[in-house]
Amino acid sequence: MTRALGFWCAAAMTMLAAGQAQAQFFDSRDVMGGGPGFFGGGRSGSPIQRGQVMLAGYAPGTIVIHTGERRLYLVQGGGQAISYGIGVGRDGFRWSGTHRITAKKEWPGWTPPREMLRRRPDLPRHMPGGIENPLGARAMYLGSTLYRIHGSNEPETIGQAVSSGCFRMTNEDVADLYNRVSVGTVVVVKN
Numbered sequence: 001m002t003r004a005l006g007f008w009c010a011a012a013m014t015m016l017a018a019g020q021a022q023a024q025f026f027d028s029r030d031v032m033g034g035g036p037g038f039f040g041g042g043r044s045g046s047p048i049q050r051g052q053v054m055l056a057g058y059a060p061g062t063i064v065i066h067t068g069e070r071r072l073y074l075v076q077g078g079g080q081a082i083s084y085g086i087g088v089g090r091d092g093f094r095w096s097g098t099h100r101i102t103a104k105k106e107w108p109g110w111t112p113p114r115e116m117l118r119r120r121p122d123l124p125r126h127m128p129g130g131i132e133n134p135l136g137a138r139a140m141y142l143g144s145t146l147y148r149i150h151g152s153n154e155p156e157t158i159g160q161a162v163s164s165g166c167f168r169m170t171n172e173d174v175a176d177l178y179n180r181v182s183v184g185t186v187v188v189v190k191n
Contacts, residue, residue: 065088087158098187
């Protein structure tokens with residue numbers, strides 16, 4: 001009798017543990033897949049809210065980045081633009097110019113450039129895409145430069161000058177922008 005009771009208790013504990021493992025797996029997939037626990041919920045909210053502004057002088061579909069304002073604008077028709085908060089390059093890493101988006105990637109892997117590894121030899125040589133990756137949920141590559149518009153797993157850096165020249169957005173905002181632009185989109189960066 002004691003053996004049978006022990007067997008049933010062990011079986012019940014195993015089933016309970018399996019149910020918890022499945023629940024944890026589901027939660028992880030929900031986060032990785034862009035569920036409410038990742039985009040737009042909790043810590044992924046931007047300290048600078050997305051909005052609509054007037055921005056004349058650019059063709060619809062153009063991305064205009066004002067590093068001093070810590071804003072990225074996606075120009076719409078009628079002089080309107082969607083405004084997103086961004087993190088920009090710290091002192092010595094800001095730049096200006098005009099490029100095109102040459103590639104777009106979802107959950108991109110990250111390989112720090114040689115220049116960055118010289119400054120920070122503690123960095124990994126490569127990091128696969130995922131929630132812990134510093135490029136976040138999406139990346140749009142700018143011309144033949146080393147720079148990108150990308151997501152971030154540090155939403156508190158939005159509005160700050162902390163990067164090595166890339167433009168950071170919350171994962172929610174970068175996914176929104178990613179879905180609105182295509183390879184070939186013109187990106188104008190102004191200091």
